[in-house]
Amino acid sequence: MSKSAVNLPLKGVRVLDVSQVMAGPFACMLLGDMGADVIKIEPPQGDQTRAAMGFKMRGPDSMGFLNMNRNKRSLSLDLKDERDREVFYRLVETADILVENYRPGVVQRLGIDYDTLKARNPRLVYASISGFGQSGPWSTRPGFDLMAQAMSGVMSVTGYPDSPPVKAGVPVADIGCAMFAVYAILSAYIGVKNGAEGQHIDAALFDAAMAFSIWDMSSYWGTGEAPGPVGTSNKMSAPYQAVKARDGYFVMGATNQKLWARLCGLIERPDLLEHADYATIADRLKNREALIDELEKELARRDSQEWVDLMLETGIPAGPILSYPEAFDSEHGQHRGMCMEIDHPIEGKVKNIGFPVKLSGTPQQVRRHPPLLGEHNQEIFAELGMEAHHE
Numbered sequence: 001m002s003k004s005a006v007n008l009p010l011k012g013v014r015v016l017d018v019s020q021v022m023a024g025p026f027a028c029m030l031l032g033d034m035g036a037d038v039i040k041i042e043p044p045q046g047d048q049t050r051a052a053m054g055f056k057m058r059g060p061d062s063m064g065f066l067n068m069n070r071n072k073r074s075l076s077l078d079l080k081d082e083r084d085r086e087v088f089y090r091l092v093e094t095a096d097i098l099v100e101n102y103r104p105g106v107v108q109r110l111g112i113d114y115d116t117l118k119a120r121n122p123r124l125v126y127a128s129i130s131g132f133g134q135s136g137p138w139s140t141r142p143g144f145d146l147m148a149q150a151m152s153g154v155m156s157v158t159g160y161p162d163s164p165p166v167k168a169g170v171p172v173a174d175i176g177c178a179m180f181a182v183y184a185i186l187s188a189y190i191g192v193k194n195g196a197e198g199q200h201i202d203a204a205l206f207d208a209a210m211a212f213s214i215w216d217m218s219s220y221w222g223t224g225e226a227p228g229p230v231g232t233s234n235k236m237s238a239p240y241q242a243v244k245a246r247d248g249y250f251v252m253g254a255t256n257q258k259l260w261a262r263l264c265g266l267i268e269r270p271d272l273l274e275h276a277d278y279a280t281i282a283d284r285l286k287n288r289e290a291l292i293d294e295l296e297k298e299l300a301r302r303d304s305q306e307w308v309d310l311m312l313e314t315g316i317p318a319g320p321i322l323s324y325p326e327a328f329d330s331e332h333g334q335h336r337g338m339c340m341e342i343d344h345p346i347e348g349k350v351k352n353i354g355f356p357v358k359l360s361g362t363p364q365q366v367r368r369h370p371p372l373l374g375e376h377n378q379e380i381f382a383e384l385g386m387e388a389h390h391e
Contacts, residue, residue, distance in 0.1 A: 008035025010031060014036070015032070015038045015099065018041045018099065018100040022049070023205065025049070038073070039074075058346055058348075061370065066350050072371055075091075076374035097124070097189060104134050104140060124198040125192060125198045131206060133206065133207060151206060152209035155168075156226075158229055176208035177209075219236075237281055239252065240255050243295060247304055248304050251319050252311055253316070263314075263316055272294060337355070343369055
């Protein structure tokens with residue numbers, strides 16, 4: 001499946017992906033999608049995600065692995081083995097970027113820490129991804145998305161008041177950390193291109209999750225009141241949430257006075273526009289529960305899709321609540337290319353999530369299928385002028 005990366009912006013950039021599971025592999029895949037030569041350094045047993053998810057494909061690799069590791073080559077090395085570590089050091093001398101996600105302290109024991117590798121390649125941009133960072137009282141804790149969501153405050157504002165703890169349905173700490181890491185990696189790489197030395201990037205799931213708290217912490221710092229869960233509603237405006245129609249829920253938002261007036265007209269309730277409890281955004285927020293009760297009395301007259309259509313015609317933001325299959329199968333999801341099929345030597349055609357951003361001049365390409373374990377050992381050894389001593 002290899003295609004030319006001639007038009008891609010990261011052509012010629014070599015990335016060593018010394019990471020497993022999600023945040024690190026996802027970050028490196030984004031770099032690979034932009035044209036980087038990503039070499040996935042795997043232990044002899046492979047990235048543990050290869051065997052994840054609890055259901056079998058044709059081959060040994062999970063669908064999760066196949067969706068986080070396209071545009072990479074796989075080199076299997078035992079970094080505890082002296083000969084394999086020498087191979088790794090040779091690769092480091094050829095690399096621009098390295099991403100690792102061992103628990104803090106492990107890379108020092110393996111002899112692949114930043115200070116050691118910097119001596120071999122001062123231009124190396126070295127990114128460490130961990131649960132809680134490379135320093136601090138929690139740094140040695142095992143860190144996964146669930147723990148980061150819980151300990152960062154994200155879970156404290158997710159769900160409904162008085163409900164049991166609820167995590168965000170998607171791995172916001174993992175994916176958020178991956179994106180912040182890519183932002184830092186490319187910034188540091190641009191610095192190197194401009195004459196600076198490489199540097200060590202410390203990216204933490206905990207920090208990434210906290211960075212999403214802008215609205216909540218702005219509210220806390222402004223009022224002194226700790227934010228809590230508010231379901232689908234919003235702390236800054238009302239009505240702005242899921243509301244119930246005759247056949248079920250949809251989402252809508254009348255977030256300013258003009259939209260509020262349009263909504264009152266659409267549902268034929270001009271009295272709400274004049275009501276003192278709903279006169280301003282602050283009033284509507286204070287009396288949100290009573291307001292939603294009033295709105296849902298009127299919304300019960302029609303089905304959800306009819307209301308969505310009417311609101312959009314009136315200029316009021318609204319939309320249906322779709323399942324993932326519905327979203328991917330929608331006309332818009334298809335138009336945006338959010339599901340694509342790639343060729344795989346064992347699975348045949350395999351679905352992958354599409355590119356999350358679009359570039360007009362250098363659109364991303366799937367140049368390589370998600371690699372089989374150690375698929376490129378001989379190829380990479382040959383590039384280094386070495387003979388493979390194991391397969």
